Amino acid sequence: MKQYIDEAEKVLMHTYNRYKIVLDHGQGMYLYDVNGKKYLDFTAGIAVFALGYNMEEYNEALKKQVDTLMHTSNYFYSIPTIEAAKKLAKASGMDRVFFTNSGTEAVEGAIKLARKYFYKKKGKAGGEIISMEGSFHGRSMGALSITGTKKYREAFEPLIGGVKFATFNNLDSVKNNINDNTCAVIMEPVQGEGGIYPATEDFINGVRKICDDKGILLIFDEIQCGMGRTGSMFSYQGYGVKPDIITCAKALGCGVPVGAFVATEDVSGAFEPGDHGTTYGGNPFVGVAVNKVLDIYESESILDNVNTVGQYLSLKLDELKQRYSFITDHRGRGLMQGLELAFPVEEIIANALNMGLILISAGKYVIRFLPPLILDKSHVDKMIDILTICLDNV
Numbered sequence: 114m115k116q117y118i119d120e121a122e123k124v125l126m127h128t129y130n131r132y133k134i135v136l137d138h139g140q141g142m143y144l145y146d147v148n149g150k151k152y153l154d155f156t157a158g159i160a161v162f163a164l165g166y167n168m169e170e171y172n173e174a175l176k177k178q179v180d181t182l183m184h185t186s187n188y189f190y191s192i193p194t195i196e197a198a199k200k201l202a203k204a205s206g207m208d209r210v211f212f213t214n215s216g217t218e219a220v221e222g223a224i225k226l227a228r229k230y231f232y233k234k235k236g237k238a239g240g241e242i243i244s245m246e247g248s249f250h251g252r253s254m255g256a257l258s259i260t261g262t263k264k265y266r267e268a269f270e271p272l273i274g275g276v277k278f279a280t281f282n283n284l285d286s287v288k289n290n291i292n293d294n295t296c297a298v299i300m301e302p303v304q305g306e307g308g309i310y311p312a313t314e315d316f317i318n319g320v321r322k323i324c325d326d327k328g329i330l331l332i333f334d335e336i337q338c339g340m341g342r343t344g345s346m347f348s349y350q351g352y353g354v355k356p357d358i359i360t361c362a363k364a365l366g367c368g369v370p371v372g373a374f375v376a377t378e379d380v381s382g383a384f385e386p387g388d389h390g391t392t393y394g395g396n397p398f399v400g401v402a403v404n405k406v407l408d409i410y411e412s413e414s415i416l417d418n419v420n421t422v423g424q425y426l427s428l429k430l431d432e433l434k435q436r437y438s439f440i441t442d443h444r445g446r447g448l449m450q451g452l453e454l455a456f457p458v459e460e461i462i463a464n465a466l467n468m469g470l471i472l473i474s475a476g477k478y479v480i481r482f483l484p485p486l487i488l489d490k491s492h493v494d495k496m497i498d499i500l501t502i503c504l505d506n507v
């Protein structure tokens with residue numbers, strides 16, 4: 114493995130401090146490195162592999178499409194894309210879909226749609242966006258501009274203008290940032306990269322009400338917390354609040370690069386031909402992936418499993434919090450959970466990896482749990498056993 118890692122460090126740009134393993138293949142809840150060592154996976158490629166690895170039904174559908182037609186450009190229609198859009202619109206309770214190639218592009222599209230909606234309504238440009246401190250929306254310039262962590266943004270300024278940051282879960286802070294040019298409020302209903310912070314019911318309902326009163330669009334970034342992760346198909350459904358635009362990616366394709374922004378009929382109507390585009394976005398290959406993923410969510414009752422096992426995981430993490438005084442907080446919904454420690458978690462994660470458990474952090478102090486959604490309680494027990502040893506060694 115060392116040779117591969119040395120080569121990688123010569124040829125890949127150093128934008129990540131990668132874990133020192135080279136992964137080779139996966140099966141269900143497990144990943145294997147090139148030496149054949151087995152790892153229990155509680156990260157799912159950052160909330161991507163919701164259905165676990167090497168799922169036959171999914172693989173077969175993709176292989177078939179490779180031999181049929183992978184790409185058409187968006188000047189043509191294709192059946193997998195039409196079917197995927199219908200299913201995604203239904204699952205989200207929204208009306209119209211634009212497929213992208215990643216999460217950050219979905220966010221870019223959502224920003225453009227909100228600004229175009231403002232432009233049409235007010236007859237002028239200049240729509241401002243309110244985002245949240247601690248939020249994460251992606252790495253491209255628009256998405257970065259609304260990402261609420263200064264250290265990600267600073268070196269890349271000037272970013273897009275007309276962005277304000279409010280304090281997450283503080284309604285007054287949102288109110289204080291609103292003016293006549295505010296076109297949208299964007300938030301993750303459960304902040305992911307920022308440290309697994311769920312919105313409170315009062316906050317999310319309160320923001321919806323403010324937006325309704327002032328004619329402002331509400332955008333939910335569901336890229337990490339959506340696709341069943343928190344126990345409902347999209348996390349806003351668990352809160353009972355309906356947005357005007359959502360962004361989706363990560364588990365949407367379960368490994369195939371695909372994202373989407375989805376909006377109501379009224380809001381979608383702001384876009385006209387020529388306003389937005391993508392060469393690859395929503396091609397038949399990714400269309401098949403989205404179709405299969407959404408089908409399997411139904412046939413395998415994925416949401417029921419998230420609710421059952423999510424509750425169990427939450428219980429077990431609460432027990433850890435009781436046992437170790439240096440665990441300062443436990444937060445999360447469904448299978449999106451976090452443990453906050455009084456010191457950096459890097460070493461614990463490295464030790465877990467040595468013992469065959471893949472975990473990631475969210476910021477310096479939070480261990481993040483994002484397992485494939487197909488796990489059962491025995492996987493939780495196994496994870497807790499290994500993590501307990503790592504915590505005992507602190």
Ligand SMILES: *Cc1c(COP(=O)(O)O)cnc(C)c1O
Pocket residue numbers: 215216217218220249250251252301305306334335336337338362363
């Ligand atoms: C991962 C993530 C993104 C960015 O998605 P990419 O596919 O990495 O561009 C945006 N928003 C949230 C909430 C995310 O978790």
